[in-house]
Amino acid sequence: MHTVPDDRFELPGNFGPGSVWADRTGERTLKGCNQRGVEIPIGHGEGEISPGELLKLALIGCAGMSSDANLSRRLGEDHDMRLWAHGTSDDEQNRYLTxxxxxxxxxxGLTAQEIAAVVTVFGRAVAAGCTVERTVAGGAEVTHRVLGTEEPDTPQTGQA
Structure with a gap:
């Protein structure tokens, strides 16, 4: 299991818990990695997942994890759940609008009142616990810096 990237590049000073990285594997393709050894092929080809798909998976993955304990109390510990995320990026604005x-x-087998309670529990759990949705909806600031080109205290910001 890989817990740190190979030594082609020096580890950045910010590397630590929660850090992820992506290595270029070819034209417009990357291999995304985390410190637990998970590798995800990123791109638009066969067997790859696009960055937009990763965003949508992050949203529904967080929603599912955030609501799991509360839903388990209502539906049983072994309940089934499938989450979906739909949307395509707007070509003109080059971003997801929805x-x-x-x-x-x-x-x-649930009553209308029990179903309403499940819907409420799900919504509240996601609103309170889904860090990814709270970050996206809140419009997180994203900074960019090319390591080795400036002082570490002056990050470059802008679109990539």
């Missing part, structure tokens, strides 16, 4: 999330849960 990402629609949907969740499928086993609601058969």
């Amino acid at each position: 990402i629609a999330e949907e969740v499928q849960l086993p609601l058969e």
Whole structure:
């Protein structure tokens, strides 16, 4: 299991818990990695996942994890759940204007009141606990810096 990148480049000073990295593997393709040894091929080709798909997966993954404990209390520890995220980027603005999330849960046999409670619990859990959604909705500041080109205290900002 790889817990740090190979030594082609020096580790940045900010490297630590929560750091991820991506290595170029070819034209417009990367291999995304985390410190637990997970590798994800990033691109638009066969067997690769696009950055937009990763964004949508991060959103629904966080929603599912944030709501899991609360839903387990209502639906049982072994309940099924499938989350979906839909949306395509707007070509003119080069960004996603809307990402629609949907969740499928086993609601058969529940009363209308119990279903309403599940919907409320899910929504509250995601609103309170989904760091990814809170970050996206809050418009997080993103900075960019090319290491080795300036002092570490003066990050370059802008679009990539």
